[in-house]
Amino acid sequence: MKQTPVNEVKLEFPSRSSNEGFARGTVACFAAQMDPTLSELEDIKTAVSEGVTNAILHAYPDTIGTVSLKIRILQGNLLEITVRDRGRGIADVEQARQPMFTTGGEERSGMGFTIMESFMDSVSVRSTPGRGTTVVMKKRLSEKSRERA
Amino acid sequence: MEIQERAGERTLSLVFSGEMDHHGIRDALRRVELAVDAALPRMLTLDFSGVTFMDSSGIALILRAQQRMQSLDGGMVLCNVPQQARRVLEAAGINRLVTMRN
Numbered sequence: 588m589k590q591t592p593v594n595e596v597k598l599e600f601p602s603r604s605s606n607e608g609f610a611r612g613t614v615a616c617f618a619a620q621m622d623p624t625l626s627e628l629e630d631i632k633t634a635v636s637e638g639v640t641n642a643i644l645h646a647y648p649d650t651i652g653t654v655s656l657k658i659r660i661l662q663g664n665l666l667e668i669t670v671r672d673r674g675r676g677i678a679d680v681e682q683a684r685q686p687m688f689t690t691g692g693e694e695r696s697g698m699g700f701t702i703m704e705s706f707m708d709s710v711s712v713r714s715t716p717g718r719g720t721t722v723v724m725k726k727r728l729s730e731k732s733r734e735r736a
Numbered sequence: 737m738e739i740q741e742r743a744g745e746r747t748l749s750l751v752f753s754g755e756m757d758h759h760g761i762r763d764a765l766r767r768v769e770l771a772v773d774a775a776l777p778r779m780l781t782l783d784f785s786g787v788t789f790m791d792s793s794g795i796a797l798i799l800r801a802q803q804r805m806q807s808l809d810g811g812m813v814l815c816n817v818p819q820q821a822r823r824v825l826e827a828a829g830i831n832r833l834v835t836m837r838n
Contacts, residue, residue: 604759611789629820636791640758686828694758694765696795698828705827 592667594620595659601651602643602672610639610656617658618666623728630706631666631726637699638670638722644691646674646720664728668707669721676716684712737764738786741771748777753786756794756821768801778810785816794821795830802834813837 596617600606611632618631635656642654657669677683684704689697703710707724714720737760742749750771754760772780782801787794798814805812814836817825825831 604757604762607757607759608755608789626819626823629823632789633791633820633824636757636789640791640793644758693800694761694793694796696792696799696828698792698795698830702792702824702827706823 590661592659592661595657597655597657599653599655602647602654602674603651604640604643606654607636607639607643610654611635614656614658614668618660618728621660621664621666621728627726627728631668634703634706634710634724634726635668635670637703638668638724641699641722642670642672642674642720644695645677646672648675664730666726666728668724670724671719671721673719676718676720677712677714678716680712680714737761739764739767739771741775743775743777746776746778747781748772748775748779749781749783751783751786754788756784756787756790756797758791758793761793761797765797765800768797769804772801772804772808776808777805780805780810780812782812782814783816784814784818784821787818787821790818790821790824792824792828794824795828798825798830798834811835 614635615628615632652674655671659667661667682688684700686701687697689695707726709725711723737754740751802812814834817836
């Protein structure tokens, strides 16, 4: 069933590595209205950093392309983050998700997906070689403010 | 990303500050390598006290420094790792591969 978001924001930026900090900072700012705990906020920032870095580094290895970020707040204090690129895509998604697997050389650890999976409740990846990749991450935040009220 | 070097008697301490993401480690990787090659320490300390954010890029930096020290028959220790970075290391199981102290 399709859910109507409580609030949402969409943005696009070029795949420059200096935008990694911008992307995670933006998501953290937007998610602040959900009254997250500090550790939830850190989890979200870390997962976004991994997703956006993948797009910047792997989707557009030799060019600057566009990275789209969609942040939605859904019913039940559920945060949904979509990172989409129109880059080269991933031929074998299962392999890419394996810990320590990387095509990024010595600069990378191959732990990006492992960290996204560990810090978010769910991570789904759709990719078509030559067409691009979409990563959707979801996390349900604790409702501490409502409990207090 | 800032790196301060403190060299002692066959020891080298590198104090990191700033955001350790893919953008931040681009220069840092090379600077760590150059500092280690110049000092040839028996013991390398990576001090993360000033790291305000770390993602898996930090793991690559740590593992690369550790490999370099192993090739020199030296040791490496990670210290003052903030909570957020520590949780990244734990999620990736890296805390089992490196020595950490406060």
